[in-house]
Amino acid sequence: MPTSKKKPVLWTISGSDCSGGAGIAADIKTGFSLAVEVCTLITANTVQNSQQVLSINPVNIDVLQQQVDALLPDKPPNVIKIGQVANSYQLNWLSLTLIKLKQQVADLTVIYDPVGQASVGGYLSSLTRAELLSLLTLVDIITPNLQEARTLTGLSSQASEQALATAICQLGAKACIIKGGHSQKHTCDDYCLDTGFHYIPQATEHSISYRLSSHRYHTSHSHGGGCSFASALGAFISQGYLLRDAFTLTKAFINQGLSVYQGEESYYGAFEQQGWPREAEYFPKVIPDAETKLTAPFASLGTGRQDDKKLGLYPVIDSLAWLERLLPLGLEIIQLRIKNTDPATLEQIIIDAVKLARSYNTRLFINDHWQLAIKHGAYGVHLGQEDLHSANLAQIQESGLRLGISTHGCYEFLRAQQLKPSYLAIGAIFATQTKDMTGQIQGLDNLSRLLALATDIPVVAIGGINLERAAKVWQTGVDSMAVVTAITLAAEPEQAVNRFRQLMAG
Ligand SMILES: Cc1ncc(COP(=O)(O)OP(=O)(O)O)c(N)n1
Ligand SMILES: Cc1ncsc1CCOP(=O)(O)O
Numbered sequence: 001m002p003t004s005k006k007k008p009v010l011w012t013i014s015g016s017d018c019s020g021g022a023g024i025a026a027d028i029k030t031g032f033s034l035a036v037e038v039c040t041l042i043t044a045n046t047v048q049n050s051q052q053v054l055s056i057n058p059v060n061i062d063v064l065q066q067q068v069d070a071l072l073p074d075k076p077p078n079v080i081k082i083g084q085v086a087n088s089y090q091l092n093w094l095s096l097t098l099i100k101l102k103q104q105v106a107d108l109t110v111i112y113d114p115v116g117q118a119s120v121g122g123y124l125s126s127l128t129r130a131e132l133l134s135l136l137t138l139v140d141i142i143t144p145n146l147q148e149a150r151t152l153t154g155l156s157s158q159a160s161e162q163a164l165a166t167a168i169c170q171l172g173a174k175a176c177i178i179k180g181g182h183s184q185k186h187t188c189d190d191y192c193l194d195t196g197f198h199y200i201p202q203a204t205e206h207s208i209s210y211r212l213s214s215h216r217y218h219t220s221h222s223h224g225g226g227c228s229f230a231s232a233l234g235a236f237i238s239q240g241y242l243l244r245d246a247f248t249l250t251k252a253f254i255n256q257g258l259s260v261y262q263g264e265e266s267y268y269g270a271f272e273q274q275g276w277p278r279e280a281e282y283f284p285k286v287i288p289d290a291e292t293k294l295t296a297p298f299a300s301l302g303t304g305r306q307d308d309k310k311l312g313l314y315p316v317i318d319s320l321a322w323l324e325r326l327l328p329l330g331l332e333i334i335q336l337r338i339k340n341t342d343p344a345t346l347e348q349i350i351i352d353a354v355k356l357a358r359s360y361n362t363r364l365f366i367n368d369h370w371q372l373a374i375k376h377g378a379y380g381v382h383l384g385q386e387d388l389h390s391a392n393l394a395q396i397q398e399s400g401l402r403l404g405i406s407t408h409g410c411y412e413f414l415r416a417q418q419l420k421p422s423y424l425a426i427g428a429i430f431a432t433q434t435k436d437m438t439g440q441i442q443g444l445d446n447l448s449r450l451l452a453l454a455t456d457i458p459v460v461a462i463g464g465i466n467l468e469r470a471a472k473v474w475q476t477g478v479d480s481m482a483v484v485t486a487i488t489l490a491a492e493p494e495q496a497v498n499r500f501r502q503l504m505a506g
């Protein structure tokens, strides 16, 4: 997340809609609404109203080039959003310009919303499919609706979103979001395939996908919703969000805007940009992947978010010696997080730890080693996102163990909520030396925003929390703070524990 007051910069290379709904107008309103600066490179001065497109009027590429030259040294883009490209002169110019800009601007993201047909009827571009395809190798994320995806791929209406997105990524885009707003379904489902934008392909997996579903809003105030989707996505990406979170936030932003005027009427109004989406009701449901098996809720910790009693301090330690030292202080909860120990030693430590924690009546969570946690009757097990793939959640649930799950951002938070764990952890709040959390630092603002999405499941904050920062974290209303080095590397660990607890009691 940015710390300076300078806002991220989004360039929109799109047409002007004189009726104020779509194109440049939508991008400016979206950028203003989401705190990014928007620079406008207008490709066409269209004449249109809510009924039809009357003329296109492309802008000369000399003017567009002058705008690039003027803006580049002054307001270089973090994200470029491309909408209407009116003719082949513009397309050729754009391809050459993007190649140069990608060399000159570090971490530039290019988003393309392939508008061909206007929602009010009529065509916005004279480009052929073959010409449009030449742009795709320069595009990071493309955001077609179902019809646009079919036009780009030549696939039939029977092709799944997955098949459409795969075909589009094979044409060159790194990631593709297929918007389901125009489908016949009673829900509005969007599908995102990432083949290498924020996802580093591993030897066994070549892509990752996300599927989000929302209630369908019936409104006539949706003109420019598609343009706003792409510019909102750009706004969130420019603010440092990973694609999965930017996608989720964008869908919430669109739902929030569509919810303003309900009901269908003859008047076709502009989409309403309503600012940063904060309320849970606008956030989509994450559709779990095929491997995720939902179970009954996990046993509770006996204290939910709605309860007055909070969990308090959650020390995370890596040895029996630390347990022996900290348990006499009378903790509510503690975690044993052991990495790289031989299996026999590990099992004996877990046996001893369970016994010791029971004698102090402290809830002991075992990190990672869920089979041993079940076998030796620990209070609970903590699993990260990768651990979830290999763990048998049904077995943990049936054994009566509590489950804590790590999450990093709104997509994982909403997905993990569906597993109904005993608590959810959010991290890393700050930079930490304990674990590599590159690209996953949440900050306090994001922590507060995630807490607004919380249900009754208690929420634990973790990562870089020390005594100086703890008060601000605690003020967000989180139920517990998990701490490693602020205790284990403290000159006087018992004193550090007590100071944390005083702060949390106040
Ligand atoms: C309370 C709490 N939150 C997060 C973690 C991290 O779990 P995970 O992502 O699986 O990483 P490792 O700890 O296994 O390295 C945690 N342990 N506890
Ligand atoms: C295990 C873990 N998961 C997210 S951040 C983190 C490390 C927290 O350690 P510290 O409290 O020393 O920053």
Ligand SMILES: [Mg+2]
Pocket (backbone or CB within 6 Å): 367, 368, 382, 383, 384, 387
């Ligand atoms: Mg783990």
